Amino acid sequence: MYDVDEPDEREELFYNNVREKIIFLLLFVLLLTLSYIIVNKYRKRDNIVVSIRDEDDYTVYKYSLLLCTISLAVSVGAALLLPISIASNEVLSLYPSSYYVQWLNHSLIHGLWSLVFLFSNLSLFIFLPFAYLFNESEGFPGHRKGLKARVYETCTVLLLLAIFVLVLTYLLYTIFYAEQSIFYMLFNLWNNYLPFLYSCISFIGVLMLLLCTPVGFATLFTILSRFMIKPQLQKTTDEEISVLRLEVDCLTRRLDQVSQNNGSSYMSPQPMLAKKEQKMSLPERELWSLTNGKLKNGLADKLLNFQERLDVLEKQRKTSVFRKLFFFPTFMLLLLALTVITVLLVVQNLLLILIGIRALPLNTRQFTLGVSSLSKLGPFGAGLEIVIILYMLVASTVGLYSLPVVSRYRPRIKQTPLTHIVGNCTLLLILSSALPLLCRILGVTDFDLLADYGRIEWLGNFAIVALYNVVFASAATLCLINKFTLAVRKELLSRLKSFWQWVIGRDCSIPRDNSIFSIDNSPMINKKTS
Structure with missing residues (x-):
């Protein structure tokens, strides 16, 4: 056997x-x-x-x-x-x-x-x-x-x-x-x-x-x-699309004007941003001071950037509500x-x-x-x-x-x-x-x-394993908290800074980064000043 x-x-x-x-x-x-x-x-x-x-x-x-x-x-x-x-x-x-x-x-x-x-x-x-x-x-x-x-x-x-x-x-x-x-x-x-x-x-x-x-x-x-396509309000999306279309039209006219000038190319008339010049970002401020071929290239790049953002918003507006609100x-x-x-x-x-x-x-x-x-x-x-x-x-x-x-x-x-x-x-x-x-x-x-x-x-x-668990849990929690509260903290700090500037008399504008309405642009104040 x-x-x-x-x-x-x-x-x-x-x-x-x-x-x-x-x-x-x-x-x-x-x-x-x-x-x-x-x-x-x-x-x-x-x-x-x-x-x-x-x-x-x-x-x-x-x-x-x-x-x-x-x-x-x-x-x-x-x-x-x-x-x-x-x-x-x-x-x-x-x-x-x-x-x-x-x-x-x-x-x-x-x-x-x-x-x-x-x-x-x-x-x-x-x-x-x-x-x-x-x-x-x-x-x-x-x-x-x-x-x-x-x-x-x-x-x-x-x-x-x-x-x-x-x-x-x-x-x-x-x-x-x-x-x-x-x-x-x-x-x-x-x-x-x-x-x-x-x-x-x-x-x-x-x-x-x-x-x-x-x-x-x-x-x-x-x-x-x-x-992924974020769920956005239709009204907010339409407003952003309107603003971007105006920007694209303005930049297109500026680019055509620069292209028509032979010899020296410059902005004529100058952009109506004299009082906002100190609040403009450095790349934008440098763009309006360029001349000749550099100005044309800068305007073309800026126009391309606005066009890409406009295409993204158009795609978001045409996307189905189910996809925006579910996925x-x-x-x-x-x-x-x-x-x-x-x-x-x-x-x-x-x-x-x-x-x-x-x-x-x-x-x-x-x-x-x-x-x-x-x-x-x-x-x-x-x-x-x-x-x-x-x-x-x-x-x-x-x-x-x-x-x-x-x-x-x-x-x-x-x-x-x-x-x-x-x-x-x-x-x-x-x-x-x-x-x-x-x-x-x-x-x-x-x-x-x-x-x-x-x-x-x-x-x-035991010490290595326990310490590793503590550090990992703490780091993951802090990363999540920082990710989901970053925008709130930025807005809070921005408003506190604006309030402090208003108290010391440096700035009286409404604390909005993209807002075009402020006390400096008020028609009544401009009339009294003139």
């Missing part, structure tokens, strides 16, 4: 391994295709001519772009680790004996986490540095120029950089683990140095997410209001609800950790996939967790490119050079690799971190 069962177990193990490798290959090909489409859409068309002289440059460019594509695919896979794992756990808990989901098991998900962890290290420490150095290399001085010389230079510089990073990691490791012997640290490079180095990088990524995610929460509202409030309330739910989950997680009901996110127990649902609300709660994780991913990416320094390197369609592509892939890889850690620290999900993600030891530090 033993001889009959033994081949069946080996055969089943063989089929399971083959099936897992095929699934991993299909996922990698899918992510690689998606990443190639994204990189090809944003990369700058350098128009490299393939010839004998430029063949090396084209080869270097091609392989560097391939390494960036692989790294971007790994970053997308790292960002989707938690959603895929949570969905797999719910499917297995709902249909434990179904024939169609037998391939979805704990071994498959655990292997996926291990592969993503491995390729994240390879992309972060080998692929992306090699792509950047390979693109910037020219070969050692005094040697024959060519592809081999550039490969030798890249490998040499990369080796020196790796030695520097390992020495720096060794110093940090001796600071945190001073009780271990030197021989133990030297002969356990793979088991100690590399996980410790990745934990340092992941800690930097978590700190970046702490800065980017709350900023992204507030920035998403601005982006939504920019692309914008719905999406705005959806973003607000997701943000509020995220903050409430963070506050709840902090309270449970302080009380001692919830353990720290360090993986200390054996987890088996599909035993039970990890959410108290069942499949609905798991779906909500997936939506919140994806929302945090989008918010962190938007917040990253809203920062002052990073915004200058934001990828643009068909205008992004290769060096910027390498930098953006590095930032996205760091953020996406730290996203599972962020979700476990904030308590968004109870799904344990698998593979080497659960070996990151600073996740078991």
Whole structure:
């Protein structure tokens, strides 16, 4: 009987391994295709001519772009680790004996986490540095120029950089683990140095997410209001359209007058804004003082700006009432609800950790996939967790490119050079690799971190986890309050300033920025003055 069962177990193990490798290959090909489409859409068309002289440059460019594509695919896979794992756990808990989901098991998900962890290290420490150095290399001085010389230079510089990073990691490791012997640290490079180095990088990524995610929460509202049509009163829209049409007609006549004057071009007659000259903005004041071709170009740009605003208002007026009154409030309330739910989950997680009901996110127990649902609300709660994780991913990416320094390197369609592509892939890889850690620290999900993600030891530090929850909840709340009260505070400060100027006798005008009615323009005062 033993001889009959033994081949069946080996055969089943063989089929399971083959099936897992095929699934991993299909996922990698899918992510690689998606990443190639994204990189090809944003990369700058350098128009490299393939010839004998430029063949090396084209080869270097091609392989560097391939390494960036692989790294971007790994970053997308790292960002989707938690959603895929949570969905797999719910499917297995709902249909434990179904024939169609037998391939979805704990071994498959655990292997996926291990592969993503491995390729994240390879992309972060080998692929992306090699792509950047390979693109910037020219070969050692005094040697024959060519592809081999550039490969030798890249490998040499990369080796020196790796030695520097390992020495720096060794110093940090001796600071945190001073009780271990030197021989133990030297002969356990793979088991100690590399996980410790990745934990340092992941800690930097978590700190970046702490800065980017709350900023992204507030920035998403601005982006939504920019692309969605706001509900406006028809009367207000008609008034704005009338004012813009008058501005367009006035600028058109001025532009025609400037175009008709040969030789010197200037404003004749002068605009009737002499008494308002001190209240005009600097660009507008400079526009009326220009002459010749600069005046014509300035008027044309201003006319184009007014025409674009007029087109937007015309589009808003022609839009259906249902779209104006339903889509914008719905999406705005959806973003607000997701943000509020995220903050409430963070506050709840902090309270449970302080009380001692919830353990720290360090993986200390054996987890088996599909035993039970990890959410108290069942499949609905798991779906909500997936939506919140994806929302945090989008918010962190938007917040990253809203920062002052990073915004200058934001990828643009068909205008992004290769060096910027390498930098953006590095930032996205760091953020996406730290996203599972962020979700476990904030308590968004109870799904344990698998593979080497659960070996990151600073996740078991109570002070770091508690402080991170406090800072994240406070930052997200302040960003929301600042976003929704900014206009009110600006109007309040403007009115207080106008009242103070009226008290000290400097200004008696009504505090409206765009108002043309004031005491200075009153006909009775002008008559008495004359």
